[in-house]
Amino acid sequence: MDFNFIPLAFGEIVSPLTIGYALAALGLAVHFGFTGLLNFGQAGFMAVGGYAFAITTVKFGWPLGWALVATVVGAVLFALLLGIPTLRLRADYLSIVTIAAAEIVRYTVKTPSISQYTGGSDGINGASRDFYAMNPLPDIQYGFGVLTYNNNQLWSILVGWTVVIIAAVLVWQLMRSPWGRVIKGIREDEDAVRSLGKNVTWYKMQSLILGGVLGGLGTVLIIIPTSLQPDNYGTQTTFFLYTIVLLGGATTVLGPIIGSIIFWVVLQLSDGILTLLVNNHLLPLSSVQQGPIRFIIVGIALMLLVIFRPQGIFGKKREAHFSG
Amino acid sequence: MADATKDVTVLQVGEPLPGVPKVDPILVAHGVRRTFGGVNAVDVEHVEIPRNAITALIGPNGAGKTTFFNLLTGFDKPDSGTWSLDGKSLANVPAYKVARRGMVRTFQLTKALSLLSVLENMRLGAGSQGGERFLTSLVTRLWRKREDEITAQAMELLARFKLDTKADDYAASLSGGQRKLLEMARALMSKPELVMLDEPMAGVNPALTQSLLGHILNLKKEGMTVLFVEHDMHMVQTIADWVIVMAEGKIVAEGYPDVVMRDQAVIDAYLGAHHDTDLGSLTGQLEVAKDLGDSFLVGEISDEIRDEKADHTMEATDGK
Ligand SMILES: Nc1ncnc2c1ncn2[C@@H]1O[C@H](COP(=O)(O)OP(=O)(O)OP(=O)(O)O)[C@@H](O)[C@H]1O
Ligand SMILES: [Mg+2]
Numbered sequence: 001m002d003f004n005f006i007p008l009a010f011g012e013i014v015s016p017l018t019i020g021y022a023l024a025a026l027g028l029a030v031h032f033g034f035t036g037l038l039n040f041g042q043a044g045f046m047a048v049g050g051y052a053f054a055i056t057t058v059k060f061g062w063p064l065g066w067a068l069v070a071t072v073v074g075a076v077l078f079a080l081l082l083g084i085p086t087l088r089l090r091a092d093y094l095s096i097v098t099i100a101a102a103e104i105v106r107y108t109v110k111t112p113s114i115s116q117y118t119g120g121s122d123g124i125n126g127a128s129r130d131f132y133a134m135n136p137l138p139d140i141q142y143g144f145g146v147l148t149y150n151n152n153q154l155w156s157i158l159v160g161w162t163v164v165i166i167a168a169v170l171v172w173q174l175m176r177s178p179w180g181r182v183i184k185g186i187r188e189d190e191d192a193v194r195s196l197g198k199n200v201t202w203y204k205m206q207s208l209i210l211g212g213v214l215g216g217l218g219t220v221l222i223i224i225p226t227s228l229q230p231d232n233y234g235t236q237t238t239f240f241l242y243t244i245v246l247l248g249g250a251t252t253v254l255g256p257i258i259g260s261i262i263f264w265v266v267l268q269l270s271d272g273i274l275t276l277l278v279n280n281h282l283l284p285l286s287s288v289q290q291g292p293i294r295f296i297i298v299g300i301a302l303m304l305l306v307i308f309r310p311q312g313i314f315g316k317k318r319e320a321h322f323s324g
Numbered sequence: 325m326a327d328a329t330k331d332v333t334v335l336q337v338g339e340p341l342p343g344v345p346k347v348d349p350i351l352v353a354h355g356v357r358r359t360f361g362g363v364n365a366v367d368v369e370h371v372e373i374p375r376n377a378i379t380a381l382i383g384p385n386g387a388g389k390t391t392f393f394n395l396l397t398g399f400d401k402p403d404s405g406t407w408s409l410d411g412k413s414l415a416n417v418p419a420y421k422v423a424r425r426g427m428v429r430t431f432q433l434t435k436a437l438s439l440l441s442v443l444e445n446m447r448l449g450a451g452s453q454g455g456e457r458f459l460t461s462l463v464t465r466l467w468r469k470r471e472d473e474i475t476a477q478a479m480e481l482l483a484r485f486k487l488d489t490k491a492d493d494y495a496a497s498l499s500g501g502q503r504k505l506l507e508m509a510r511a512l513m514s515k516p517e518l519v520m521l522d523e524p525m526a527g528v529n530p531a532l533t534q535s536l537l538g539h540i541l542n543l544k545k546e547g548m549t550v551l552f553v554e555h556d557m558h559m560v561q562t563i564a565d566w567v568i569v570m571a572e573g574k575i576v577a578e579g580y581p582d583v584v585m586r587d588q589a590v591i592d593a594y595l596g597a598h599h600d601t602d603l604g605s606l607t608g609q610l611e612v613a614k615d616l617g618d619s620f621l622v623g624e625i626s627d628e629i630r631d632e633k634a635d636h637t638m639e640a641t642d643g644k
Contacts, residue, residue: 197421
């Protein structure tokens with residue numbers, strides 16, 4: 001039997017997906033956990049940020065700094081577009097609009113008529129150009145066993161985790177400040193906060209922008225070492241992010257980050273175990289059937305979480321979103 | 325004005341009929357209408373709220389009192405009408421700006437922010453905290469000083485409302501009455517000019533009601549204006565300088581408390597035929613209060629508070 005999947009699964013701790021999802025989930029925690037905004041289109045923010053970065057880098061040849069500005073501007077505009085018509089309305093409207101908008105983005109970038117910019121269904125490769133050019137690490141192999149990385153991979157991991165840590169400190173500082181107090185008040189009862197003289201709609205907009213920008217930057221961390229694929233930013237991605245956020249604790253800063261690690265490690269582990277069982281004929285499944293099984297596991301895990309530990313791993317019981 | 329006692333000061337100009345002009349109005353509303361479907365929830369021709377006085381808004385369930393509050397404070401939009409605070413129009417001004425202009429309200433259905441601590445609830449009520457701006461919030465040094473001031477002010481208010489021992493608890497752990505108190509204390513954090521309380525005494529026990537009455541009278545002493553909705557006639561009689569009666573959306577009577585309570589229209593619309601027994605005992609108390617002078621009433625209440633405080637201190641020292 002081949003147990004290599006175990007170290008590989010733990011390699012997920014530093015994989016681009018874990019890092020990118022940690023950042024995007026932190027953004028979703030700002031929306032959902034701290035502000036109470038039901039954003040079901042975080043994948044849309046991720047797509048907008050990612051495409052803004054990849055198109056400006058690869059198709060327009062912009063330097064890294066300006067491409068990052070484009071990423072932020074893209075996410076901000078997307079937040080304004082979704083927020084202006086919906087944030088005055090009841091919370092449910094935002095969720096409907098965001099879930100639809102995210103799908104619109106995905107279908108739009110796949111449209112053949114603009115594929116010269118977006119790459120159509122194939123997405124965009126090569127967004128790493130400037131980033132790798134800045135790599136100071138000597139070109140040798142790092143790591144050991146099945147977990148070896150070249151200098152560019154290691155560079156991505158180091159910068160990626162640094163960005164995540166900076167973002168976490170930023171969100172932590174915001175949430176312990178008077179700004180965060182207003183935000184958490186809005187989660188509880190926005191009319192009460194309004195009656196105290198706070199411009200609630202504007203705060204919700206700021207929160208939507210902040211979380212959306214984190215989502216967009218999350219994609220940048222994913223696509224630099226890999227590539228940009230439109231179908232990676234479907235509704236499924238948003239639900240992965242919700243699972244991550246609920247797993248770690250929606251009203252915490254560390255929760256979404258640790259949640260992302262646990263999510264991807266467990267997903268890889270379960271995949272490895274399933275493969276092992278199927279290959280040794282211990283499970284009556286074909287390898288084609290095996291793919292969807294892990295997503296069923298994710299669904300069940302999400303349900304169990306909400307039922308048995310709604311506050312997540314790091315959350316306090318009282319702050320649980322689904323407590324009666 | 326400093327020594328104003330309620331029965332001496334003349335608040336209105338001319339006969340106290342519905343819509344009567346006031347000597348010094350703080351809030352003037354004109355032609356404010358709001359319909360829900362076919363129902364005229366609010367249909368106020370004209371009303372003026374006297375400055376630095378305590379005005380009670382009374383009327384039967386469904387009279388439109390809460391809706392009128394919502395309209396005035398920007399939480400609901402009227403079909404038509406204008407109103408102004410200190411002569412400056414408030415129509416179409418969003419709720420948060422109304423609050424910033426110094427007109428702060430509480431809600432009939434209490435809105436304590438349950439997952440914030442009691443102290444955080446209070447701090448949220450304060451104005452001019454630069455740290456509530458995104459960029460400023462990032463540098464603790466820029467808002468720490470103001471935060472300390474706010475905290476001191478909050479603790480002082482909490483002590484007055486006997487919630488100081490609860491400061492670090494989640495507001496969710498407060499009882500219904502305590503939440504009412506917290507909401508009122510929180511509204512005072514911004515030092516408003518006009519405080520609008522929607523049934524502040526509902527669910528508050530008698531002893532606390534006594535001290536709350538004292539607080540409300542103190543607000544007046546500090547120069548604030550109070551407009552409150554209340555079904556408890558005892559309270560209305562005790563602290564209101566002026567009473568406005570609403571029924572079916574309209575203002576049906578206005579005047580000094582003891583006069584309004586004897587008004588036949590008010591009795592028919594609101595108090596009911598059997599109010600006599602109840603009112604009899606109340607007016608009895610009122611006579612005593614009047615004989616002794618209202619300043620005594622205020623003094624008495626604050627004496628009570630002081631005594632209680634003294635008791636606490638005694639206990640504290642005994643403990644040591
Ligand atoms: N959102 C709403 N939709 C429809 N009708 C409403 C709404 N709000 C209030 N009403 C109606 O408007 C009228 C006035 O209601 P309001 O809540 O202002 O009464 P109130 O004087 O505060 O009564 P209470 O003393 O019971 O609090 C009632 O007939 C009520 O049914
Ligand atoms: Mg009411």
